[in-house]
Amino acid sequence: xxxxILETENLTVNFDxxxxxxxxxxxxxxxxxxxxxxxxGAGKTxxxxxxxxxxKPTEGQVLFKGKSIHSLAEHQIARLGIGxxxxxxxxxxxxxxxxxxxxxxxxxxxxxxxxxxxxxQNEQIKVKSLLATxxxxxxxxxxxxxxxxxxxxxxxxxxxxxxxxxxxxVDEPVAGLTDEETENVGNLLLELAEIYSVIVxxxxxxxxxxxxxxxxxxxxxSVLCEGxxxxxxxxxxxxxxxxxxxxxxxxxxx
Numbered sequence: 001x002x003x004x005i006l007e008t009e010n011l012t013v014n015f016d017x018x019x020x021x022x023x024x025x026x027x028x029x030x031x032x033x034x035x036x037x038x039x040x041g042a043g044k045t046x047x048x049x050x051x052x053x054x055x056k057p058t059e060g061q062v063l064f065k066g067k068s069i070h071s072l073a074e075h076q077i078a079r080l081g082i083g084x085x086x087x088x089x090x091x092x093x094x095x096x097x098x099x100x101x102x103x104x105x106x107x108x109x110x111x112x113x114x115x116x117x118x119x120x121q122n123e124q125i126k127v128k129s130l131l132a133t134x135x136x137x138x139x140x141x142x143x144x145x146x147x148x149x150x151x152x153x154x155x156x157x158x159x160x161x162x163x164x165x166x167x168x169x170v171d172e173p174v175a176g177l178t179d180e181e182t183e184n185v186g187n188l189l190l191e192l193a194e195i196y197s198v199i200v201x202x203x204x205x206x207x208x209x210x211x212x213x214x215x216x217x218x219x220x221x222s223v224l225c226e227g228x229x230x231x232x233x234x235x236x237x238x239x240x241x242x243x244x245x246x247x248x249x250x251x252x253x254x
Contacts, residue, residue: 004066005030005167005197006051011060013046013221020046021057022221030166033193035200035208037232038218039241044201047218048169052084053077064167083165087172089152093145097136097155100144101127104162126162134158134188150181154188161192168198174207186210 004027011024021043028034049055053074061070105123131137134154174182215232217224225235
């Protein structure tokens, strides 16, 4: 049986009487790729906020590798090995993809030292490998601002991986992407899931079908159900709360 990399116990977040998370119990194994879906307001982003320490729970706790991280600050949690990618890419647009990755590889390196210093040989090797992994070797030395939206998403995922986290939290990575870019991001996440534990939050159900091994559905701050995409799309609770009043034929298309 695999060890648990992440667990939550009765996790509750109360914002002035509104429970964004409500007694949420969740766990995932080391090396697992988990997709989390749910309607707007289900608590998906708040869930990531609590894991990363941005929001402190009103009740309950988060366990990372079996240890509570409740009392830790955001930067301390990041150093433990939890990395997060937000929906909107956070990259240095005036730097090249290579320079963006160099900064991420060495947390002691800043923009100035990246531009005027020279990375170590190990960093150069790591950056070259990452550029190949994210499919940006040919765009390595152009300004990141010139990349397509999908390429920027892949670059930020690469920057996250450069920090060598044990758990990757990826928030809506294919929002606004073309079908081809969506497939590219999906293939990248599947490749990374061979090495890292990954949580993906997503609304695009075609993309979910591409990458999902196990799906967790959140509703009103709690886990509604879990299982394969096939099991989830047939669950009557999901049909009622996630799909609204759609006809049965439409349900097959989630």
